[in-house]
Amino acid sequence: MTTAAATTIKARQRPGDRIFSSATVIAGSLILAVLAAVAIFLLVESLPAFVADPAAFDGDTTNFWSYVGPLVFGTIYAAILALIMAVPVAIGIALFISHFAPRKLAQGLGYLIDLLAAVPSVVFGLWGIGVLAPLVQPFYTTLVDWFGWFTPFAGPVSGTGRTIFTVAIVLAVMILPIITAICREIFLQTPLLHEEAALALGATRWEMIRMAVLPFGLPGIISASMLGLGRALGETMAVAMVLSPSREVIFQLLTSQNSTTIAANIALNFPEAHGVGVNILLATGLMLFVVTLLVNMLARAIINSRKAFSGAN
């Protein structure tokens, strides 16, 4: 905006201007360079893993793809479970803050939810083992007793409660704030005239939300969920601490054998890894990076395309 007028009269270029503007350009480009560097260095360091000797893998896995396969499954399984739990609650919270809570309280309540995002993940891990797992274990026993015929709930039940289901609950709590924050922003952008028109036609508050707010916010909800998915895919410490892991494809939610995730597997094994083992872990990290990058890019693209059409801007 400020440079638009400079097309006709060219301002004198002072040395200060040149230095300052090129410094900002360099800083901006550096960010792109860093992102590229993350991809390049990870790729270079993980190349040995793709051609590694079968003996380098423990257990009966013989190549990288059979090593990473169950990890990818576990990562996606846990993240999807977390998402299923988090999205309805997050939409509820966002609606509560944007349309139900008293106006004066709304911002304070928003901060309260943001505080949840400030809790370090290692504390979530401690809480997951120390509080949540013992709390939910009796429910797991009941679930297995009653619904054991349904494969995901099949036994034998874990005695500690440190299952993938508990992990999913912790992950759901961790991704709540980001989904809530974005949904809240989008819901507040709903054109006021749409809302007032609905109310004027005699709609109740819920009907107004269903007819005006939710259709308007749907792309926002989708991309917020995808950003939450990205977070859940990459979350490390909470999974590493809570889960009792095994590197297999396991659909059961409540047993003591659980598919572990890429990030947790790296965190648990990296300190002791050596030789090509390090490269294998870096290669699994590269997989994680690619997946989360794609998910995030898609989510941001949806948000950005929406921004252009929203009546609020």
Place this chain on the structure above:
Amino acid sequence: MTSVTEATPLTNSLTAGKLPRRSALWVLLASWAVSAAFFAMLYLSGTVDGFNLVGTAVLGTVLYCVAIYVLSRLVEGSRKAMDRLMTALVTTAFVIALLPLISIIYTTVVNGLPAFLTPTFFTSSQRNVVGAGGGVLHAITGTLMVTGVATLISVPIGLLASIYLVEYGRGRLARAITFFVDVMTGIPSIVAGLFAFALFALLFNDPGIRFGFGGSIALSVLMIPVVVRSSEEMLKLVPNELREAAFALGVPKWLTILKVVLPTSIAGIVTGVMLSIARVIGETAPLLIIAGFTSSMNYDLFSERMMTLPVFVYTQYANQGADAQAYVDRAWAGALTLIVIVMLLNGLARLIAYWFSPKLGR
């Protein structure tokens, strides 16, 4: 949606076909009372040991949802009933989200205080400590150094990049930077740690490299996008009239930015930086990868392993020694320290934003 034409005959009062005021509140209290009575009966009959407070709240809330829906449906019709049910569910969703927050803070304080209050906790390291005793001095020093250097790297880059986006950037490069900054906020923290490891392992040709500065680099990767995003928002808030007034007086553009734009938005920028520090100070995974862990003091960022507070919490829990309870206690005390630091940073940032923000309303 149901048809709106089937109007019920109205009695001549404005409140006809409505539940009395505050009926929702009374129904809620009644449902909780019924549920409490149910669990009290179970307790007194000896079926379960102890009064189940959680069960009371859950059952009471479910009962409320059912009761208010049925009542409202009978008196007010299905549309209003749906509205009341949804209000109840949405409010419940909010309360559900608060439960973990309260539970986390409560358990951390209760479990963390015993070790937190021991005299050596803030004055000694874990060197040669087996069992109880020792402290987190080495971890706190490490955290402050690693995060401090990460801040020194991230703030200039992030601030300059946001100035570019707001003041200079037009066209493709600016759009690419905006997009990828958003994407970068979603990079998993462990990937940042792996990146720093891969970078320095190649650079120094040392496949087992661990040192504090690598941790700073990893944290910077996570921190820069957050700084850019928040500073950009703040710079955009500076009114264009201020810039134009400076240009009209013949001030060069770079001086306008330095002397007019930045001072106007500095409070918001400081807030953003503090929030971004609060975000990375609790990161565990990248530091576990590249900074490693140790039980001794290390003041040198460029050599040897360096302990940090989040990694301290993790290792105390993961590698419990002979006297397991002492290690768990220290883990919780470390977690408490971490939460206190993060909450202080958050609170301070909000206060700065509140005190120094330009008052827009007249």
